[in-house]
Amino acid sequence: MEQKLERLRFLLGQAADLAASQALLDWDQQTYMPVGGAEDRSDQISTLARLLHETVTSPEVGALLEDLKPWAESLHPDSNDARLIRVARRNYDKLTHVPARWVAESAQASSLGHAAWEHARANNDFKHFEPFLQRIINLRQEYAGFFAPYDHIYDPLLDDFEPGLKTREVQQIFSTLRSEQVKLIAAISEKPQVDDSFLSQEYPDQAQWDFGVQVISQLGLDWQHARQDRSAHPFTTDFGIGDVRITTRIDAQRFDSAFFSSVHECGHALYQQGIHSALRRTPLAAGASMAVHESQSRLWENLVGRSLDFWTHFYPLLQQRFPAQLANVSLTAFYKGINRVEPSLIRVESDEATYNLHIMLRLELEIALMEGSLAVQDLPQAWNARMHEYLGITPPTDSLGVLQDVHWSASLIGYFPTYALGNLISVQLWECAEKDIPDLGDRIRQGDFAPLREWLRHRIHQHGAKFEPQELVEKVTGSRIDPHPYLEYLRNKYGAIYGL
């Protein structure tokens, strides 16, 4: 058994190295690669992806997992080895359910779909994208079929991002959320709007960069094992626990965009840096799920970064850096400005109070597409109707509506709900952290983030992907994913800001 486990670890280590190398090829493409490198890069990424797939789905891995099964069942179910074998088994089963023919077709459909979407968005021409999206939907329906029987056709897709989570659970969570958030936004819209015009001024690039680095250093990002670069779209990636990369994009005419994106990506990076070193070079050296990962980025971005406690410490430092821009803006005015609520067209620019509605809309539409109850050709109309229902606004063009996000063009169906679930989990964790760290607010007002960071490391980060998301959330908070703490948080926060 010892030998078989060692061999399995060798093969999984090879897979981890291939995945890390592929991640570096992608990071480089988004940060430094000259444009002319694209053709070679695409070959390199697809070769590594193929070798990774061959490694993880090899008959040898299958046989080792089978042979190790009885032994793994004799271990403590929460031990690293038991969990490693369980996760490797899950990956193996999922990947070997899918024929190579489908993988190739789907890769092609995504590649063509992405190009068609770019064209369609640039030209406000949904009709151009329609047949490509139809093909992607058909392939995703076929994919779900490989995992039949299921309770819901969307389950196998969701499971790729949220292991173990079911569509019905997500729908229940979101139905509670929807009506309450719609009500809250309506109430806010009747109150006088807060001013955030001071955020839109000249904030020089380098000064923004430096302030962002100062803050995420203080949050605890370990630069011995991380770096920040620039890219068109901010993201976090890693090449193992020891090397985490975040990126940012600075708009010199606007303060908040780069700043909160840096703090957001720092939250992802702290998660990766906090994974226990015993899980290194295994499939457990990753987040528990996309939603749990997003709970970390959102926690640092919103619960910490958009809080009055946080700015009580940092606002004087920010004013020192940008006296011309902020000397005459009070802390309270600044705090209100960065928390302004306003229904808007674009998800990635939306505020905390409206964000989840953007997600729900997408979730409902993609479930309907998968079920076949919504035709692709009717998608723009359905999008606009829901935008009006939830946010009271209607996109003037499809480019500002149904075509705004890259996800569907890249076959990422099942991904959207993880953003909203991350918000919910972040507040559930926050409530627990507040109980365990009675002086949490004081510490943050003093600029001391160590207690919170270490709490998260201990409760969440160190476990990596050992636990499924619901299992982990329940382990830490005592309950499964629950929308009520988030709603309570929104009511309290925005009640105070808008005087509801």
Place this chain on the structure above:
Amino acid sequence: MEQKLERLRFLLGQAADLAASQALLDWDQQTYMPVGGAEDRSDQISTLARLLHETVTSPEVGALLEDLKPWAESLHPDSNDARLIRVARRNYDKLTHVPARWVAESAQASSLGHAAWEHARANNDFKHFEPFLQRIINLRQEYAGFFAPYDHIYDPLLDDFEPGLKTREVQQIFSTLRSEQVKLIAAISEKPQVDDSFLSQEYPDQAQWDFGVQVISQLGLDWQHARQDRSAHPFTTDFGIGDVRITTRIDAQRFDSAFFSSVHECGHALYQQGIHSALRRTPLAAGASMAVHESQSRLWENLVGRSLDFWTHFYPLLQQRFPAQLANVSLTAFYKGINRVEPSLIRVESDEATYNLHIMLRLELEIALMEGSLAVQDLPQAWNARMHEYLGITPPTDSLGVLQDVHWSASLIGYFPTYALGNLISVQLWECAEKDIPDLGDRIRQGDFAPLREWLRHRIHQHGAKFEPQELVEKVTGSRIDPHPYLEYLRNKYGAIYGL
């Protein structure tokens, strides 16, 4: 045959992608990787190296090469397919001659040897390095044995860097060179020394960077397919023909170091960028040999970059950028300063006239070590004796002598002569270019490098690794590698500068 060739191309393409990914892992390590990423990176590089080795030496590749042999022999011997099969066969044969056990032992010996060398150099303690170097020499002797019979034990090592070249040829070339270069240096040393003190002033980092970029852009580096970054030691690497990376290191107290290194690396990069696109993702998408590669970097660095014609165009621009430093230095004084000859201890800082002697010394010592006629323990003494004989100086410490270069600690025995051979080839090519482009000097004085660049592309670059170095040199110049043009060039150039 069509199908077999396609399958061979598929496997060689996979190898090219793995090699490019490995090169990116290395580039990133030397440019941007946070220090804490080293442990993961070492695993990633060794996994990709192993998969690359497995791909190139797979029994399937062996069988395909065997099956394709008769067909390849029916092709024109200079056709891409015939050459591809020939080079793939050569790689396959060389790699499969070496047992996996030896590969692992050698990798370990190099890794330990490198660490021991770093310690020895930092502490001027050759004794510490001695047993590690002994192990490396023993392994290299064993390596040569895998290719017995040979004319000379050094042949199989040399052949790894210079396909087809023999030790006896190199020794003959160098024996001609040695006495003539020693005489030239002695003659120079009797003349008044030229002044280069103006090179050692404050030259601000960014201004140096910008001037270097301006110059290599004008030489013709295609930035759509290249970039320049910073690293501790300048180098060129590539991830395919479409993405070539050079690095530089700027010393703000000294002008010439970064500038000539940028031009040198640009020469390597132009070679890689000039390879015909039909050779993409094959083992032919590389230089013909290390010496031919070095001929390109040296040609641009020395024959172009240290020429009076070149500075007739660029010196006014340089003076505009650095008026405080250079306004009072004439073009002639500048030209003489950047060509100052002075025997010195360190190879990488030595001038054109003395450089080859540093190489000959190393070549003679490593041949003696391989033959067993020199014991490792006697190496420092032999080094110092030759330094005195060739350059008239004696290293005060081993750190400034036998321990200065990384190569031996990394098992790179057989590599040193390629530097000097590159110098010789560069002048042979230059003589031909001058014949084919009658107004070459005029064009360079006008800052027009297109004729030279296109000549090199046509004669050298486009062929990639299709031809062996001697074959290629003979094809272009009508003669094999020959020291006489280089000697003639040195005599003319330094005769004028020093008034010999």
